[in-house]
Amino acid sequence: MxxxxxxxxxxxxxxxxxxxxxxxASYESYESAQAxxxxxxxxxxxxxEISIVGSDLRSVERVTGxxxxxxxxxxxxxxxxxxxxxxxxxxxxxxxxxxLVLLGAAVLMGAAFGMLFGIVSYSITRRRQEYTxxxxxxxxxxxxxxxxxxxxxxxxxxxxAAEPGTE
Numbered sequence: 001m002x003x004x005x006x007x008x009x010x011x012x013x014x015x016x017x018x019x020x021x022x023x024x025a026s027y028e029s030y031e032s033a034q035a036x037x038x039x040x041x042x043x044x045x046x047x048x049e050i051s052i053v054g055s056d057l058r059s060v061e062r063v064t065g066x067x068x069x070x071x072x073x074x075x076x077x078x079x080x081x082x083x084x085x086x087x088x089x090x091x092x093x094x095x096x097x098x099x100l101v102l103l104g105a106a107v108l109m110g111a112a113f114g115m116l117f118g119i120v121s122y123s124i125t126r127r128r129q130e131y132t133x134x135x136x137x138x139x140x141x142x143x144x145x146x147x148x149x150x151x152x153x154x155x156x157x158x159x160x161a162a163e164p165g166t167e
Contacts, residue, residue: 021145083110
C-alpha cells in the first residue's frame, strides 16, 4: 500500500533519484522481489529502508487484435457512451428536476459522437497501424537496495527465509 507521505515535497524529491545503498538480493520477477520484502516485513525489518530497482528495461508491445472500422466504431461508441453518462449524471446532479430521459439521450449522443470520432480517427491512421496493442515496460532484473547499515541484517534474514523448513 502506498504511503501518503511519499507525495509530500520531501518524498517527491526522493522518488526522482536512484536510491543509495547495497544490493542485498536480485530477482527475475517483480513478484519475487515483493515476496522478499514481505518476508522481511514479517521479521519487523524496517521496510521503509528498502527500494526495488528494476534494471535492463525493455518496452514490450503485445498485439491484442486486428483493427477494423467495426472495432474502431465499437470502441468509440463505448467510450463516448461513458462520457455521455458522466455528463448526463452531472446534469441530473445539478438540476434534480431533469427528466431521466435526458440522461438516456446524453448516453446515446455520446455513443454516436464517440463512434463518429472512432471511425474518423481510424480512417486517418489506418495505413500506419492496422492492429490494437498494449505496451508496457518490463525490467529484466529487480534488485533490493538497502541502506549500508542494514544490508547485512537484510541478507541474513533473506537467507534464513530461503532455507527449507523455515517460516
